[in-house]
Amino acid sequence: MKVLMLGWELPPHNSGGLGVACYHLCKSLAKKDIDIEFVLPYDSAEDHEFMKVTAAMPYGVKTILKAGIAYDSYKYVYKDGKIEWHDIYSQQAGYEAAVDALSDETDFDIVHAHDWLTFRAAMRLKVKRDVPIVLHVHSVERDRAGGNAGNPMVREIEEMAFHMADHIIAVSGHTKKMIHQDYNIPLENIEVVHNSLEASTIEPLDQDNTYRYLESLRGQGYRIVTNIGRLTIQKGLPNLLRAAQLVVQQRPKTMFLIVGSGEQYVELIELAAELGIGKNVIFTGFLRGKAWRDAFAISDLFVMPSVSEPFGLTPLEAAGYGTPSMVSKTSGVSEILYHALKVDYWDVDEMANQILAVVNNDPLRDQLTEGAQTEVFKMSWSKAADRIFDIYDHHLRRKAVAV
Template identity: 30%
Template sequence: MLGWEFPPIINGGLGIACLGMGKALSKHVDLSFILPKVDPSFVVDRVQLTGLDHLPLEQVRQITQELAAPSETLYETFAEVDRIEADLLPYGAIEETKGRREIARTETATKTLPPSRAAAAQIRYATESLPAFAAGELYGDDVHEKVTAFRKASAILADSRDFDLIHVHDWMTFPAGVAIKQHTGKPLVVHVHSLSYDRAGPDSRGWIFDVEKSGMEAADLVIPVSEYTGTIVTGHYGIDPAKVVPIHNGAEPVETYRTEKAFPEKLVLFLGRLTAQKGPEFFLEIAAKVLKENRNVRFVMAGTGEKLKPLIEYGAYHDVGDRFHFTGFLNKQKVNELLSMTDVYCMPSVSEPFGLSALEAAQYGIPAVISKQSGVAEVLTRALQADYWDVDLMAHHIATLLNDDKEYQHAVNASLEDQKNCTWEAAAERIVEAYESHLELSVID
């Protein structure tokens, strides 16, 4: 597998998904990950992790030499190139990176090795970093260079390994997967967690769109994380539906608890990056509508992003500032505390490939009101749904859950049941089935 994020070095949901999937899949296959960066103290049973920032010295020397040789750039491998200066961020809000990373570290603290074993692991794996991955963020201004370096380095590393298939995660790793396929002739599986369509809208075009499209075209099997994303893959990107097999993500079971609220009102929660994709403005409008009828409810918008300031002013404009609260960025512990007192979860995403947070909320027994433009709507089938723009219906759904105790209890039970089926084990089994049916590989359990 080729990944871009892996705990504890994560930015969003991609790293979490790769870990969950990797752990479950390793029960069926021999699994080896190549990643731009790893934390040597973080080990996963039966999963071999190779970080380009922790390679044996000779390998670094060899790769650096080969990288220095003149060759085509990333784009030129599949397209004609005109160069324009641009400053693109693949997943939007970079400002969060640091904070997110901190959560990841606390989250995984229990899984890390004791110092002596960690040191041994370091000696075994880590001696030198490939220059491109020695410093900087995974999604910094130089992400293009990093993607290119990752492609070349992965292809070189793959040459010396024995494997049956290449499984890559999101566009950053697609060029590397394609390169390895070209070198080795091994089948390529591309896993689609998020598309430029989701992050930047249907009109988005540009090099990321092109990398995504060419990667999926070159693949033998495309696994979107939902039927919803599958329709975008086949429709918007024009990928042959015959090789597209949507498989829902799982969710790691978490220990949940309930906290008594310190205020009498009900609590409705929005959790996510404050970017256009997540539809935070819709949440605000929904809140304003609900509050017109019912003052006995508080809305919380947890997270940060480039829309925070305009949203705060918009909230004041709607005159809801004493019922609509912004928390800014929260660490995992605070997120859990918030979930433990939440009555209704609302996810009005404009385009959400999956939407793990709604599933996590369901683990807490919180009923969700979610947008139809989300993958998780296919899993939480009994959750109240509406088009993301239909704030009237969303507000109606929330009001129903807040006012009707019977309806509420029904929704709680439904979400608890629905989420039970969403395990990484189930996802891994489906992935293995897809390998067998689409790649003519037999995977021995």
């Protein structure tokens, strides 16, 4: 079975959880003897022995640099030194054309496309090659717009694709409900396949933590509350800072570590200053590797206050590094992680109360951590891969009967 997988990112060139999910899902699918060709919009030097990675980019381009977060512009650097800028829509059109050209040179049985940026390419292949298309929805436009209507062009692409799809996979029941509400897709046409975590991906920590300053503060009785993710309207960080103000008023020895970048970066720094908690909030910018892992390890509580979070891998990763979580009720991960505090993203008072409950109560923190780790270390991407293999098999059998 040959699958043409369409995606916008893979580690280490990823801005969030979508690329991580794609990577581990493909790795598990490959163990089922599925031949995968993954088409990226850029040239990746990373070698993935379990699948072929193909670049959908103009010939001669050496590097693509990303600017911004929500609707990125791309800087193309050609081998001859020429530089061009392309917005996300021209980049998407180029990706669609490249996938179309690739389809003339390769055979495949099914197309599996991840999120709206790849949906137009998938629709073109369905019409051109009469192959089943599976759409994997990691977010919808209302998620990315923080509960608002969002970009009408993106909504149009999503709506058309959902009505053309042979199968729709949602990463959570929360996302399934939004697809149904926003695009009038029958619930029975949408299948939930939750994301997961492989315990083997939790890298061991060394004793030398990146955050020595925070370690010294902990020795003075401080507690550390952390958020790791993109700083966008979807993530609900202004409410976390307002809750932080209430926490600091009651427990001044509490620090908030905000790890990530995004269009709200400056706005959030200014808000922390306006709230009078600037000395209690540290903004690190975007981090990878050891500094990213150590941010989990130094923390007493990880908080994900998202307005709308289709899934949210970071609470699972936090558990892997021994840190309990508080997550918004409008998150997919809340459907499968039971040992976590859960709060309405808009309820600043309750958010502050739950944070204080953990930082002032070590037995509660330990109980949440132990329970979450027990859950996480039983998880595996193989269950998701089993279900998706069955989806592929169903549609290929159905097509064979039709022929």
